[in-house]
Structure formats: C-alpha cells, structure tokens
Amino acid sequence: MKRALIVGCGYTGMHLAARLLEMDFRVVGTTRSGSRAAELESAGIEPLAGELSDKETLRRIDKLGPEVVAYFVPPQAQDDPLPMVLAATARAPVEAFVYASSTSVYGDRGGDWVDEMTMVRPETPEAEARQAAERQIVEATWSYQTRTRICRISGIYGPGRTLRRPLESGEYVLIEGHDTWVNRIHVDDLVSGLIAAWQRGGDGRVYNLVDAEPHRASEYANLAADLQGLARPQWIELSAAVERIGKEQLRRKLGSKRVRSRRLKDDLRVELQYPTYRDGLPAAVGREGQSRES
Numbered sequence: 623m624k625r626a627l628i629v630g631c632g633y634t635g636m637h638l639a640a641r642l643l644e645m646d647f648r649v650v651g652t653t654r655s656g657s658r659a660a661e662l663e664s665a666g667i668e669p670l671a672g673e674l675s676d677k678e679t680l681r682r683i684d685k686l687g688p689e690v691v692a693y694f695v696p697p698q699a700q701d702d703p704l705p706m707v708l709a710a711t712a713r714a715p716v717e718a719f720v721y722a723s724s725t726s727v728y729g730d731r732g733g734d735w736v737d738e739m740t741m742v743r744p745e746t747p748e749a750e751a752r753q754a755a756e757r758q759i760v761e762a763t764w765s766y767q768t769r770t771r772i773c774r775i776s777g778i779y780g781p782g783r784t785l786r787r788p789l790e791s792g793e794y795v796l797i798e799g800h801d802t803w804v805n806r807i808h809v810d811d812l813v814s815g816l817i818a819a820w821q822r823g824g825d826g827r828v829y830n831l832v833d834a835e836p837h838r839a840s841e842y843a844n845l846a847a848d849l850q851g852l853a854r855p856q857w858i859e860l861s862a863a864v865e866r867i868g869k870e871q872l873r874r875k876l877g878s879k880r881v882r883s884r885r886l887k888d889d890l891r892v893e894l895q896y897p898t899y900r901d902g903l904p905a906a907v908g909r910e911g912q913s914r915e916s
C-alpha cells in the first residue's frame with residue numbers, strides 16, 4: 623500500500639486525503655491540534671499530531687517513508703518547518719513532493735496576464751516568503767534529488783469556503799474604483815491538479831493551478847451573496863478601507879492580475895470540472911446546503 627503524507631492537513635489537505643484514500647493510499651496528515659487530530663481520524667486519515675519542528679514528529683515522518691508528500695503549511699516567520707520536512711523526507715521513495723505555493727509571487731500586475739513563464743515579482747512580505755520557500759523546493763530537487771513540484775494556487779473555494787461568514791458579518795467589502803481581477807479554483811479541481819502534478823509533472827517544475835476565467839472581485843462576491851440569500855457586499859472608499867482593514871490587507875486586496883495556466887491542461891492534462899466560478903460556486907453552495915440538511 624502506498625503512503626501519502628499531508629503536511630498541514632487543513633481545507634485542501636482534507637479534500638486531497640479523501641481522493642487518495644479512494645486510490646487506496648495509507649494517508650497520514652499532520653496537525654498541531656488535538657481536536658483536528660480526531661477530525662482527521664474520523665475521516666480515515668492517520669493523524670500525526672504535534673509541532674513539525676519536534677524531533678519525534680520528524681522521526682515519524684522519516685520512518686513513514688511516503689511515496690507522495692503534499693505540503694500545505696504557509697511560510698512561517700520563525701522556525702519555518704519546510705527545510706526540516708524536506709530533510710525528513712529526503713531518504714523516502716518520494717514520487718513527488720508537491721508544494722502548495724501561491725500566485726501572490728507574481729505581485730500586482732495592474733490586471734495584466736501572467737503565466738508560468740512570467741518572472742515572479744513578489745511585493746508583500748508574505749509573497750517574498752513564498753518565493754523563498756519555492757527556492758528551497760528547487761534547491762531540494764538538486765541537493766536531495768527530491769522529485770518536487772511547485773503548484774501556485776489562487777482563491778480556493780468549495781463547500782465551506784463560499785464567503786458565507788465574511789458576507790454575513792459585513793467584513794467582506796469592495797473598494798470603489800478598484801474592482802480588481804482575481805483568480806479562483808474549486809477545491810475538487812485543485813485536488814485533480816495536485817494529483818496530476820504528482821503523476822505527470824516534471825521535477826522542480828511550476829504549475830499554476832487556477833481555473834479558466836479570471837474575473838472581477840465583485841462578480842464572484844455578488845454571486846456568492848445571491849446564491850446564499852445574503853446582502854451583496856458594500857462598496858467603500860479607499861480611504862475608509864485603510865481604516866477598516868489595515869494597510870497590509872488592503873495592499874493584498876488591491877493586487878490585480880489575470881493568471882493563466884498553460885500547463886494545467888497541456889502538460890498535466892486536467893479537464894476542469896468547474897472551468898469558472900459560475901459553474902463551481904452554485905455546486906459548492908448546493909453541497910453546503912445538503913450537508914446542513916443531513
């Protein structure tokens with residue numbers, strides 16, 4: 623039986639785990655929390671609970687010797703576990719170490735198109751940390767001969783991630799004169815992309831995992847509100863937005879780019895189940911409704 627290690631078994635990790643379990647994998651997922659460990663266990667995932675920097679956790683990762691590693695922990699300002707996990711899996715028969723990165727590494731492009739051939743241009747501390755993590759992944763391809771893949775992701779949505787809470791609370795706002803271009807991917811298609819990156823990807827290669835249609839921020843938020851019977855988000859002035867959401871978050875929110883994936887279809891041969899948010903969002907909201915009723 624093949625073994626998969628999901629490092630940071632959160633929203634995407636749980637969905638990936640479900641698919642790998644269907645493929646008859648033994649799936650181990652990491653979490654720092656006891657309650658999440660119980661959640662993992664009830665989903666058929668073996669929890670590896672504890673801090674990733676703990677010697678015992680790293681020893682157990684080494685002992686597991688997984689064939690597939692999916693890494694979902696965002697970069698940490700202190701004691702980032704990525705180098706430790708790369709070292710702990712260096713001796714394993716890894717077919718792919720799939721690193722979940724972010725399209726934030728492209729920076730703000732004023733609405734222009736970017737693809738995997740575009741030079742990165744991170745502009746925020748988080749995006750710089752992502753670029754540094756990607757470098758570590760590429761280095762591991764050389765130093766450990768680990769078969770790595772870098773998957774740049776944007777705007778994950780799906781059941782349980784449909785903007786419900788931020789719309790309900792009024793926390794989600796749009797900014798006058800800045801209806802930015804954004805990109806999304808339904809979690810089911812994201813999982814297909816991650817699996818295809820493992821199975822058909824190239825070592826150290828970058829894949830943008832985004833759907834087929836960038837859109838304006840307002841289009842997605844308005845549809846999310848309409849589908850869930852919630853008020854559409856409020857438009858506020860830029861000056862009010864600084865006060866309300868703070869400079870750093872505002873900077874991220876004002877970033878505008880249209881991300882294209884040349885490789886998801888051509889190289890990884892993934893046919894998206896939900897090519898646009900107009901296909902995927904009604905399905906995600908529908909599935910949430912079903913689970914609330916059951």
Ligand SMILES: NC(=O)c1ccc[n+]([C@@H]2O[C@H](COP(=O)([O-])OP(=O)(O)OC[C@H]3O[C@@H](n4cnc5c(N)ncnc54)[C@H](OP(=O)(O)O)[C@@H]3O)[C@@H](O)[C@H]2O)c1
Nearest residue numbers: 630631632633634653654694695696722724775776777778
């Ligand atoms: N959500 C998006 O739209 C989006 C867009 C672009 C890129 N991404 C990136 O894609 C990846 C997956 O996204 P997601 O939304 O599925 O993430 P998520 O639900 O937040 O899952 C990430 C998991 O990482 C674990 N984690 C966080 N900090 C950690 C630390 N210091 N040490 C050990 N574990 C830690 C957490 O697990 P425990 O708390 O259980 O330990 C968490 O469940 C993330 O890296 C995210 O930044 C997301």
